Amino acid sequence: MSHTQDAGPAPAERACVADPATPGAAQLARAIAAGETTVLAVMQAHLARIAKTEPLIHAFAHRDDDAALEAAQAADDALARGEPTGPLHGAPVSIKDWIEAEGLPCDGGFEARAGFRPRRDATVVSRLRAAGAIVLGKTVTREGEPLHARPNNPHDLAHCPGGSSSGEAAAIAAGASPLGLGSDSGGSIRLPAAWSGVLGLKPTQGRVPLTGHFPAIGHLSDPRTVIGPLARRAEDLALALRVIAGPDGVDPSAHPVPLGDPAAVSIAGLRIGLTDLGGADLTPAAWTATQDLARRLEGLGAVVAPLDLPLIDEALAISNAYWARPESMSHRQWRPWGPSTLPADAVEESLFRWERLQRRLETVMADWDVLLCPAAPGPAPAHRLLDARDYLYTLPFSLTAQPVVSLPAGRAGSLPLGAQLVGRRWREDVLLALAMALERA
Template identity: 50%
Template sequence: MVRLSASELARRIRRKQISAREVIEAHLLRIEQVNPGLNAVVALSAEEALAQAVKADATLARGEAVGPLHGVPFTVKDWIDAAGLPCTGGEARYKNRIPVRDASVVSRMRQAGAILLGKTNVMVENEVYGRTHNPYNPAYSPCGSSSGEAAIIAACGSPLGLGSDSGGSIRQPAHACGITGLKPTTGRLPLTGHFPFISAMNDPRTTIGPMARFVEDLALVLPVLSGVDWQDASVIPMPLADWRQVKIDGLRVAFYTHHAEAEPTPETAAACRRAARLLAEHGAQVEENLPPRIEEAYEITRQYWARVESEDDEEWVSSSRSQLDGDEVARHLFIWDRFRRAMIGFMARQDVILTPAAELPAQPHGQPEGRIPYTLPYSLTGYPAVVVRCATSPEGMPIGVQVVARPWREDVALAVAHLLEQTLGGWQPPPL
């Protein structure tokens, strides 16, 4: 049962082939089995989840209408508020912080019928909960800040969950742990309830997004999460097209593996090239083509990191001392905008950009994890991107490919990723 997709779990629960209680019990048991070796789930809500499952089954028994995720379990990164559960951000100074309100995205998951299992660890290691391990080899890193979310999903402790991504923190763990993750277009989902606080005007990179083992589950959850919440002023009520209606035949696809800031392993580059050939075989117009100014993404991001942010959403509470003066901030914004203008001009001639997800597959704890030159550019532009497993390293670790689409065309990114998943393997059960 725990290996089923969230979509299939939802179908079987609605048809009364399995009960929500059985599903929740199975996932709680799986967490009990695998979490000691992963340290992925850091706050479990077992009693409440079981109580919600009983209510979900009673609702079905009465013949009442149910949401698209009725009875389906999910988990949430410890940077996203869930009422009644700790949200520490992995920082000791916040270890006693327990929010009283859900983040907008968590509330929407519950309203759709999903049942929260608990919160998941952040970063590879932090001072509150310690280190998270990769389910394919506990000696290896799960990478990125949505590390616990990716690890527990890959290990079948949760069918899907919520992460967040500023420069690759959904996409890098998805790659390292062999699952799939979606960074939506900036402005499609509200950031209300993200912790630490994100000012969308100051940081147009960060998004919340879904993570799962199967692409169809990303597509299932995205409409649930999307849309205006009347709290985050950056959200745009853009229509969401049906990914199942996208035709691969005729799509214009640019791919690349190397540039001045990117040097992948041979196996990583080969996975991207194999994915490109597959799309060509299905009628896409594929060419190797490097976007303009792509090598500038790292320096723009470094300059962003040198700026100061507020830790509070109502009062200016400086997170640190800015390393840039006013003129340098203005220059940084100009260079960032110039980069975005160059990229949107490139996308005028493309439907999809295909890249590796990272330079390296997951590495042993303590070893350099490589740079993230493939994910950073599309955080700076705000484009939607899906990572899906397409290969395996000689060490047995997953290798992901990134599918980037035009702004607001998550449907295209999902359709391409689904084809790659179905043909090149997608998620594979870890040896746990």
């Protein structure tokens, strides 16, 4: 894969504005609770960081800085009165602009939605606020959308940050937000996390309610899409998941399955299958970074062994058939994006193949606790519209409903490389335990 351009930006325009060392959301909430800082000071610092980075990375679609400062002062006042606080009290968060947040527009980058303001929060946003988090703003969704400036990769502004949680990953990588929410259908959390050098969690499908997501997600018509967190720290993924998980009485796809505790997971002896998923276009750098991560996991006591698991071609064929089917833009009435390009028999065959793939992975996971594989064929390309080939390594696990953590694995020059830890369904605790142990090591 080539990452060159005929005429690249001037050196100043390619400057790295990534800031991986700034505190995470849980760390900030602990410092606020201990009286080491104030919510207002934390908010002011993040707004100053946004003012510095936003002209370069264009991560945010909508903000209301005055409202954020008012909420920060109110949070400090609540602390002064001794009121009970949540686990994210005072921590700033950002929200992908496909997830509704009261008080801010939610156009999702669609011209037909320009100016739309939701009357209520999505369930996940409401739960973050109830835990004490304060919304910084809504983040740009993808390269080439018509309403907002193109988001740039904080590690090299001439390159993509990934999509469609594009601005979310960019804001977190730049230190402009410590924690955010994205959504993932075929890799839209995991690819931006990998290319931007942060962590992203795709929960088990059904773990987190999708109420308030646009485009509307039907649990039968779209059994792939999930909402999940992105962050610079694994503990923030775990904390955010505890806050947003669980049924809301509206989304029938959300199941009341208890969350496991990462602290209770013993890493010693975990069986991890290392696989390239049969990808023919995997760059040597991406595979080397994944192998290096495997060695680090072995150093933690896990048992890593190679696994021949060619999934890419099969998953791409199923995904292409899925994309050829129409979906409704509304839950209340049939408003499809466009006509189906598949006859009925082809739809049924694609569902048959999809279920067969799920059964196959259930059998595979009987022998493994975790799979380790690349998150992308290589590092982020120079700016262009993304296509299915960019998501070859994330697509399979959207079809199998498995939880996945995308995490940094290495670098190719200035650009991050990411890998995926794939778990058994409902075992996010195992993946988060591994991610946190890697950070500690």
